[in-house]
Amino acid sequence: MSTTTAPPAAGTPAVRIRGLNKTFTSGSFVSRTRLRALRDIELEIGAGEIVALVGESGSGKSTLARCIARLEQPETGSLEVFGENVLATQRRGASRGYRRCVQMVFQDPFGSLNPTHRVEHVLERSLCVHGKAGSNVRARLVELVESVDLDPAVLSAFPHELSGGQRQRIAIARVLAVEPEVILADEPTSMLDVSVRIGVLNLLAKLRDEHGIAILYVTHDLASARYLADRTIVMNAGSMVEGGPSMRLLDDPQHPYTRLLVGAVPDPERTEPFDPDARAELRREIADWTAAPGQRREVVDAATAHWVLTPHEHTSRQENA
């Protein structure tokens, strides 16, 4: 990250989080409620790696992305970006260097672009704010739209003249204008037609492959996580319950919550529908696992670093069996 004085050592993860917790408090003084949105989060994202965060609505995915973007302040834990513990070194909020380095792509490509400005203005502003305009702004604008596979003619268009897919590409081009090293993509395709989603996913893969950008991909969609992400992490009720290489984890889910999510994905090869009784049984199992004391990450497969959060009781039962 450009805010640090010395370059990070080779192999330093782009993002490393340890023991991060976030609680929201709402209601009045007399009826205050507290919600633990993130519990003991541990996460690493390597440079040039895509990590998908999957889970049902309310599991804490966006809150985690927002904590990394420094839009939310966690109570405890450390957040290192390229080795710099930014919660300690930038206590009052993210520096300009941090905001350049870590960029967010939001779900809504309609709301994220100012409708009164042409695309060229939107992109040029990003370049100027972060001092990236250079001597030939026009050439840089053309390069940017071409890098997201759009025709330079879109530069003179207003956002409402573009399709949803084109707008999301412009939102990504705006992020690229500042040359980020980490992108937090919060459900970037969920508001797009199915037919254009794959193009945006391929674009994210291209950013990883060609620019070495680390990407946290937040999604409900297990199929897209499997398609795009090197690793997938499953979140339930604020906790990370399972993680590993996407294909392996989704082919061999261990935690009952992951099994529930995988079982709910429509599968043309599965002749039987997902049995409601089996689903209810999994929900009971999830409640048992979650309530049991002594949760710890158990390695499922050391070669692929597939792990599952397992209650101590469960591990001992298996070992004694």
Ligand SMILES: Nc1ncnc2c1ncn2[C@@H]1O[C@H](COP(=O)(O)OP(=O)(O)OP(=O)(O)O)[C@@H](O)[C@H]1O
């Ligand atoms: N600003 C806030 N104030 C109070 N509670 C909040 C706030 N932001 C999020 N929450 C709560 O924190 C929990 C996690 O929310 P979050 O948006 O991170 O989940 P999510 O997994 O991203 O869900 P979705 O997929 O629907 O976006 C939810 O119960 C949510 O209601």
